[in-house]
Amino acid sequence: MARSHCPLCKAKVEPSVLDEINGEEGRLAVRVYQMPVLQCSNGHRLFSHPDFPLLLLDWLAQSGTKLPVSAAKGMLIKKYHCCACGEPLSEPDDQRHSFRLAVNLPDTAPFEIDLTMPVHRCPKCRKEQVHSLKQVRNDAPAALAHAFKSAQMTAGM
Numbered sequence: 001m002a003r004s005h006c007p008l009c010k011a012k013v014e015p016s017v018l019d020e021i022n023g024e025e026g027r028l029a030v031r032v033y034q035m036p037v038l039q040c041s042n043g044h045r046l047f048s049h050p051d052f053p054l055l056l057l058d059w060l061a062q063s064g065t066k067l068p069v070s071a072a073k074g075m076l077i078k079k080y081h082c083c084a085c086g087e088p089l090s091e092p093d094d095q096r097h098s099f100r101l102a103v104n105l106p107d108t109a110p111f112e113i114d115l116t117m118p119v120h121r122c123p124k125c126r127k128e129q130v131h132s133l134k135q136v137r138n139d140a141p142a143a144l145a146h147a148f149k150s151a152q153m154t155a156g157m
């Protein structure tokens with residue numbers, strides 16, 4: 001259920017949109033564009049839906065699997081290979097690259113999220129790919145939490 005009044009000051013809340021919010025954790029930076037929120041006349045911000053953070057994380061866990069990930073081979077010493085052409089990835093994964101994802105949550109206006117992290121760039125086909133999807137998944141909740149905090153979202157209500 002969407003709220004109609006602010007839990008902090010009881011003023012009426014109206015749908016609003018946050019242009020851009022940022023958060024960073026570990027090697028992952030998230031940037032959320034045009035995130036729908038509810039805002040009261042005193043500037044308190046609520047999630048458009050109480051489950052919004054959970055739904056977004058769920059969505060991210062599923063959509064994250066669409067990111068290009070390099071293939072790891074080897075038991076003790078891992079070697080990474082290009083997911084597109086199989087070329088060994090000799091360059092270090094120190095190039096930062098942003099992957100833009102279009103977010104579609106139920107009952108929520110579509111918005112976009114950028115995941116920025118170090119990537120491997122294939123020396124042969126130049127495809128940019130993620131080193132470890134697990135790391136992205138581990139860092140995403142905290143990175144998003146930082147972004148929500150920076151936007152002064154009223155959480156937990």
Ligand SMILES: [Zn+2]
Nearest residue numbers: 006009040044
């Ligand atoms: Zn308020």
Ligand SMILES: [Zn+2]
Nearest residue numbers: 082085122125
């Ligand atoms: Zn390649």
